[in-house]
Amino acid sequence: MITPPEISWIAIAPDLAMAIGAALVLLVDVQWKPAPRVLGWVVGATLAVAAGLTVVQWAGAADALAAGDTGSLVAFSGLITMDGFAIFSRFVLIAATGLGLTAGWRFVASLGRRGAEAIALVLLATTGFSLMVASNNLVMLFLGLEVGSIALYVLAGLARERRESEEAAIKYFLLGSFASAVFVYGVALIYAGTGQFGILGIRQLLAGFVISSPAVIYIGIGLVVAGLGFKVSAAPFHTWAPDVYQGAPAGLVGYLAAVAKVAGFAAIARILLTAFSDLADTWLPVVAGISVLSMVLGSVLALVQGDVRRLLAYSGVAHAGFIMTGVVGGATDGILFYLAIYAIQLVGAFAVVAVVSGPDGAGSSLEQYRGLGRRSPLLAGAFTILLLGMGGLPVTSGFVAKFGVFTDAWARGYEWLVIVAVIASVVAFAFYIRVIVVMYMDDAGEEEPLRVGPERWVLALAVGATILWGIFPSSLLDLAADALPI
């Protein structure tokens, strides 16, 4: 007889809440055909409940750690964990979802009856990624990854009246499924080499035994990193990003990009830093190589973009490289802090794009930003601060984030990587500055100021976070420092 694993409700409570919320949105929509505002309340309540349950988990995790009892943080026979790392990442995901939906609300509302679909898909995607960051097992991780990714493919194609949106969805789907396949193959090879799916199991095995023929494991790690590298748009797996960012509905791109990056990097960090920490000598050069390639390609290609969304996509590639330096550095707090900061800034930046491009998100060429500083000073000011924050200017949180990961990488003996990274940061400044030049230093014709809807709340929060955590980073840094994986 098979004994079913003991069910630990609290371990999956936030995910469950979001899944139920998604179903609820669809049911309410079918039953009452309410105004979008009502669905907004439902989704808001869902996210609030999920966040609240995550806080409960946090308290439990802190108690368990204080008692030295990490075993109780693992549930479902080791499939799921409730460690600080998972909880912190989940918080970031929920925050990005809330902000992302607010930023894209005008688009969602404009979809009419299909709006409920969009909301449900967003909630499902977050559920999947939230499971992914909490999974302690490669198969579980893959399940979360697929749930999240498939929802994102559909979201990218939601504005199906526009050809670019369809193209984005198809491209994202085809390349994304290929990446998932690569990931699964990597998992299979790791299993072949170690006989384990569990992250902790792999770590114990590698710590206790010398693997006589580790080549299979090495290839497996390489494929897993490649598959996840696709999700976080690290070079050379980034080719989908510009087209998807350009084609997907403007309001939702920020969400789509942010959650994929957070979940992808959380998974990379957990797999490499926990499961394969003993093989670091093998994967460090590879990850450092990906990091350099991403930083250089991303920054240089962003310089020549004439479209703000493509520019942000390439800057995202560069950011993937910067976060990779944190993986090289091997400290999870630097990575988590960076992810939290970047996710918020990214959603904020795309909220601006959504305002400028309009709800359905037609064009976003740099030309449309000409003279924005005069047309809508507040919007342009917010965008400037967010761009400078992404660039990593001191006094913004982006600088603290960069500083953290660079310091970790230097301490690990990768001085050259840090030097490449700081130079790439300067190149990155050059293209952020380009946008600012267009907004402020060229005069616009007499144009009406843009109408800013609920995006204003997203912008206020994102700008506030960028500056406050730039000046007083300790509140978030302390949390990130506590959020260790088991």
Place this chain on the structure above:
Amino acid sequence: MLTSLVLLPVAAAIVVMLIPGRRKEIHLPLSIALSVMPLALAGYLFWVFEPAAGFQYVDRVPWYEPWGIDWYLGVDGISLPMIVLTTLLVPIALAASTTITNRTKEFVIYTLLLEAGMIGAFLALDLFLFFVFFEAMLIPMYFIIGIWGTERRVYAAVKFFIYTAFGSALMLAAIIGLALTYASQEGSASFALSDLAGLDLAVGTERIFFAAFAIAFAIKVPLFPFHTWLPDAHVEAPTAGSVLLAAVLLKLGTYGLLRFNLALFPDASVDAIPIMAILAVIGIIYGAVVAIVQPDLKKLVAYSSVSHLGFIVLGTFALTSGGLQGAVIQNVNHGLTTGALFLLVGMIYDRRHTKKISDFGGLQKTVPLLAGFFLFMTFASIGLPGLNGFVGEFLVLIGSYPALPSLTVIAAFGVVLAAIYLLWAYERVFTGVPDKEENSVLSDLSGREIALLVPIAVLIVVIGLYPKLLLDKITPSTEAVLDNIVEQTDFTIPEPGRIGDVFVAGGE
């Protein structure tokens, strides 16, 4: 007290921000009034500052303890004059900006934030904090050049930004490296200058770190061959931008070399003397020669900066009492005279809307007061005895001679060349008969403009006649820099390079 000095301009900026944009007429007067407060505080600080080595009025609060970052401010004889200079020139630069009618509010806010950044950078004793200020002030300056500049402003602004950001990126890497070396040697994290200065670094590492810092500051100074951004930035910037850029921002480079390079990397500094001194002398001569042939008055003053700042670097790396004192004094002098020259060029430009020397001639007749002030500033810049420039250049040259005799002799020609380019420019612009009609109908300086120039002129005379006022405050700190180098390296200060060897500064 120092914290409030940094925060006062920020507070002023916030106050201005709260005034509605349509009340255009009060933004500028209000900001001038507000920016007098930091000046008053800085003046008080100068008054109560005890001439002694070491940092005074230290404010130290942990910022993020696990990384060892502190909000750590302190003032010594090297930074004190710079603080006073900064706080003095900001109100003057603002008051000189009445011609800016477009987006005054933003302009004022950027200028005040720039002031906060500059003060912070001069006071910071924590390398992380210093870097934050050093980098953060780029943005306001970038906007000031890019929005209110002349035709090629965007190009100049971007060039300025990228050059400086590149330099500071390397410095950031070096700061990270230093802090981690400290952490591995001492077991605790710190970015404090005093902690990091005591590190034992391998020779190679120390030289690399020195180079990273030196390049960042050399771009800022700017030292030949990193100077190419400067003429563009100066020429395109509005008057206030040029004044603050020349008078204060460039000084961060020379200040940084003196404060950070000499203190953090004494061995590498001693080894780098020939390189830095030769670059400085090339800058002195090259800047002067290029200035002679400039057709544009503003560009001429810009290149004269390259030449004058060469003296400061030469004095710094001579590593003698006179050299260092001269460097600090010359920091102030150049800020005053070049700041004033840029103001004057701006005033001429406001009247004639051209900066080309060939468009002028005989202005003396129509605007005698302006001509008089210009001649006065020219004399100060050339180093006429009795004015401030003489004190600074004399100290630098007399201080450098024992250490680097041949280079000092070459550098001395820079003084002669300065006389050529400035007096020749004066001759072409102001003397003769006004043969162009537009030049004969100009109005002379207004009361406001005179009020801007008089404080600078008074300081120039005071420093020129009674340098003890400044030297007393400076000397203990510069001597401490030398003592530190003697202590940490086997370098011997060339005789007669120390105070008391040859002449007694400060009139003891």
